[in-house]
Amino acid sequence: MTRFVTRRAAIGKLLAVAAAGGLVLATTACGGDKTDQKAPAFVSGQQQVTPSPTAPPIPFQFAVTPADKKKDLPVSTEIGTSVKGGEITSVKLTDKSGKEVKGALREDKTSWVPNAPLKYKTDYTATVIATSAAGQAETKTVSFSTKAKSGNDIGSGLYLFNGKTYGVAMPVVVEFSPGIAKKDRAAVQSRLFVRTDPPQPGVWHWVSSGTQAYYRAPDYWKPGTKITVRAAIEGIPLSNGRVGDQDRKATATIGDKFEMKVENKTKKMQVFKNDKLVKTFPVSLGKASTPSSSGTMIVMDKQEHTVFDTFAELGPEEGYRTDIDFAQRLTWGGEYIHSAPWSVGDQGRRNVSHGCVNLAPGNASWLFGQTKVGDPITIRGTERKLEPGNGWTAWNLSWSDFVKGSALPVPGSLKTPGSATPTPTATD
Template sequence: MGRFVTRQAATRRILAAVAAGTLGLSLAACGGDGKADAPTFVNGNQQAAAPGATPSPTAPPVPFEFAVTPADKKKDLPVSTEIGTSVKGGDITSVTLTDKAGKAVKGTLRDDKSSWVPSAPLKYDTSYTATVVATSAAGQVETKKVSFSTRGKSGNDIGSGLYLFNGKTYGVAMPVVLEFNPGIPKKDRAAVQRRLFVTTDPPQPGVWSWVDSGTQAYYRAADYWQAGTKISVRAALEGIPLSNGRVGDEDRKASAKIGDKFVMKVDNKTKKMLVYKSDKLIKTFPVSLGKPSTPSSSGTLIVMDKQEHTVFDTFAELGPEEGYRTDIDFAQRLTWGGEYIHSAPWSVGDQGVRNVSHGCVNLAPQNASWLFAQTKVGDPITIKGTERKLEPGNGWTAWNQTWAEFIKGSALPVPASLKGTPAASATPTPTTTD
């Protein structure tokens, strides 16, 4: 048995979870008075200047410039508004935001200190006052204060979803998946992506990548997550204005954990599944894949959902002549188009010999039961040698690309340290929030 498309797959419910994260304020240190004739010390002893030595010229100090956005008394701003901070010749010392009742709003500076991001959406139809303090390299302190107000709720929201359950454990290939309905226009993707924050512990920096339609965005690192990694996500989208007249619907947060490495590999040539745990081969199973008229998809797929018992009903899609309705055990969804790993007692004699399914990976009942008990949502399965390639967006296809291909889908510039091969990638400070 094989391909199964349900109304649920076409209009799947979007699930979201809530979690919180933290980011400390980082201040740059400045020192020295810039004098060329300052004495030199080695191991605590003052050294005499070399005869005839000429002091090195020093660059003139950078003029102290300090600006804040939004403009004072600005009205009708979105609840996604950040406090923009621009400083030359100094550094931001503090940012404080209070509402009209004087209550402080929590938030943090971005890593590049280009703006201060509230930890939750601002309130609609509310006045705020931002106080920003900056200090020059020479110690000069300057304070700027701006007041602004937010607009009312429009009601013309996009639909969005975060495929990550708070507190759950996932497989090493689990991407952070965001879904949008309708899709995000290309001209808006950079602004949306700037509002997507991910932290990983231990740090494994990654990149967001969009599918062409803008209906999904994936976040992953260059390699599979390390077992035991903690992932925290915030999609801070509530109120963000889009060019199609819509706005972001809500902020979504989740925090999850990555479990042990568990990988499945299927080769159409041998019609066998090899199962690896922590990079050790632990099982080999015969399989039957999709027959030539309904082939399985070749590529790297990810377990998206698991159902111990379900029903495949294809009459609505295939009609009364080709459709079927069958009880299925140990079903693990791999694509939105209806490809699964599942128990298939009717094809045991074909498994390891020939392909007879409608696109699914058929296993003997005892093998399907064992595998179902071992896998997690987010575990990868690589299928090769079939008549069809996995289509982008047909499932969570973030790993069906090389790293070089994947990062091309980012709407923002990718740091140079992340552009190399996975083995050569550096580990910069991860993107963080809260």
């Protein structure tokens, strides 16, 4: 049996719980039979080589943004840094009282990002020092002010809660309401920072509506990984006149690898812990008129006791209201793993549910005690395929398809699994 609830209601409940370059070799063409060619000179038995001329040094160029005296900037403003023939050696940002703002350079050193949103209607001064290859230091100073809070915010949420432990398939999920337009996604994505320890490469992927962005690696996270996330979107201006509502941060840990695999053909669930088969359970899936989804899903939420009430969705003739134990949500559309004492006789034999994975009470209780939000379950062989965005569907895509959903260019080393260099996406 399943619970058909609206996606909006499910989202509200979950949010309420939370708070390069190539080497060119110079060669000499064959010279034919010219008689004026000289044989190479030898000194002490070695060929004398004429040194190549040294390439001229790159001229030192240094620029900073925003422009001096700029007013009404968003509180998401970064200190842009552009330098040739040298490097940025210092960035200092202070408010009008002289208090220093903490922050850090991006990995590519194209800008300096404050650790928290700037204050509204406040004056700031940025002092940036760059040093040339020859050791020459140059300082640039710019002053600017931020705008007042607009009140025309987008809604946002981060499905990663500080201090929690998650399963190995847990994507970083950022949600937006309304969705982010395609032309704004690159700017928003550039403000989504993820750091993993130990380092594991990853990419962001946007669902087509722009309401969610997922971040994952080519493979499941390593058990014990610490994930630190900052969705630094407060004040970021969007093309529809809205701005980001607030910055969201969390640091979480990945627990043991726990995975479930269900085959419709056998009507059985296999349970693996750290890649070792530990349990096999009979199940009943969705009947032909309400089939379960085939694909890789993620445990999104767990409720030891709940009520499935479908009257609002299905009406008085088809709706039902049922007490449910050990419910684990898999999709926004209402597919769960749960205890189903009424279908024990069918489990392992036939499908009778409304789309859920039915288990015997004892099996459902044991499984509920083992799983974590973020644990993966793969269901195969049913009449319906999992729809993108119906739940946290980040793992229902191949890696090559997943990277296509990024709004920013993906480095070539990240496009092929196994060839990526494990470096953080950005620092905050």
